[in-house]
Amino acid sequence: MPSLVQRVMARSALLLALACLGAQPSLADIRVPPGNRHAEQPDIPGGSRSRTKATRSSFKAKYEKIHALLAGNRSLQDKIRKAARAYGIRPIHIAGALVGEHTYNVDAMDQLQSYYVKAASYLNAGVDFAYRGESVADFVARPEFQPCETARGDARLWACREAVFERRFRGRTVGGTSFPDNRFGAVFFQPFYAGQTFGLGQLNPLTALSVSDMVHRVSGYAPLDMRDAGEVYASIMDPDRTLAYMAAVIRVSIDAYSDIAGFDISDNPGVVATLYNVGDPFGRAEKLAAANRAGAGRLPEENYYGWLVNEKIADLEAIFP
Template sequence: MRKLVPALALITALLASGAPARAEIRVMPEGNRNAEQPSVPGASVRRTKAGKSSFDAKYEKVRQLLATDSKLMGKIKSTARAYGIDPIHMVGAIVGEHTYNVDAYDRLQSYYVKAAAYAGNSFRFAYDGESIADFVDRPQFSVCAGKKGSYALWSCREGVWDKDFRGETVGGTSFPNNRFSAVFFQPFYAGQTFGLGQINPLTALMMTDTVARVSGYERLDENSAADVYKAIMDPDQSLAYMAAVIRHSIDVYRSVADVDISDNPGITATLYNIGNPDQRAAELAAKNRSGAAQWPEENYYGWLVNEKLTELKALL
């Protein structure tokens, strides 16, 4: 009981000083906010048609992979435990990615084989002959020098790209009006993601500190693109990065927007798909401060996860 005294004294002091009380955390319920599925992007529709498939067929294929591969499901569950999340969030992200973005392999082993094909290859993160290491050494990025941790550092660098370089000509070099990740981190073709978790190389660099701390994998370095690709294509490491991304989304919505999204896999799947959870949580917080409390909304990808939630939970 003695440990309670300082805490009670602190609360009393805060109340006496008139300091604002911490907003109550609202727990978002399960289910979709939209009665009908939001529109699926045309690129996803075209990609699926080009593969002579359908969203229903791709969903059934990935669901079947999860239902029949006990080794994969065991890895999902153990990884989810390590990151303190419900494994349904990882299942939802995998289902969404392989329904709308890529077609699932039939076996987990196929993902290992694909990852091995990238190991040892000489890849380089660069644009127009300038390596990413040289690029972030430009003076515009000095504002990021004091950032602690890989997520804060690379998020800062992404912000500098958007502010000072995206669509601009700087020092005689014309930079594309495109995402930082597409310009510098995807040498094969823009928009490409990889592996079981379909993780972007820039996302992996952001989450490498968390994954190193929780899962014990080696920290990734932007100067070793081959190691980054191996990490996001190897199923074991890919699952760790997936879990870290989901954990971060849950944490930032709770701390910034005062919303607990951990009971809504459709929302975590949506954030996994669209990215930028920090910015989106801040935007939701601003809306909630200026009017009636709102919930985050699922997109087409998260909508499917919530719509199929009973079926997906049965896999666990």
């Protein structure tokens, strides 16, 4: 029986050949098996190490804290299961994202009530998504972003806008404005702390906006507006609403890898968690697909964050069997 890598290469070669003939085949996705591809955990970023050291904690202690929150809070478990059902994903994918974020990003708050209080405070925070006085709404109305308007859905729309920012604005001076060599989300969407994420799911505002249409359609929450930063922050700080946004982000990643790269990653929580951590599922799926068309025979892999999720899978499956 051909190995998994051989199957990847054969499928990619067939897709390329059919594409050259003008055909658009519908081939079954290659299932990415459970478990880690790396024998040892990939390097953990220095920023995560320094944040953890500054709080006089450890990754082990932080993992145990978020695990205890998940295992000991029946209400949270029920909400995770409900969100997972609504978006057609497994509860363990939401749990894996929570474990990764609260092990390597921040400590889990002891009481979910703290998040509800913070969510209310953000509604009247008086912040805007802007850079040097230009609102993001005015910025994306620039002609450079016009091709993005044909994108289908918020996820592809904002992915296109991010790509345009990377190519045309990042680290450049355009129209008299000097743009920093930093991500679109950090420049326009995080007026409190550049690079900061928020809430139980540690989402950033741009990520929430990118799934707003799906969350509105599936969960019924009002669409988010880039002109109303306070409401965006409140949505990702609210523990009830943020689970819907987390589930939608995970759904988008799973679908992107299926549609673009031909992989079913749903049986590998570590790979799914990795995409939750690194973002840009469309761009990453496209790069993987291109590499495999060139004969790389690559499978999706976990990073340090996803590696922990797969390593602790038995713990998590005991909570979400």
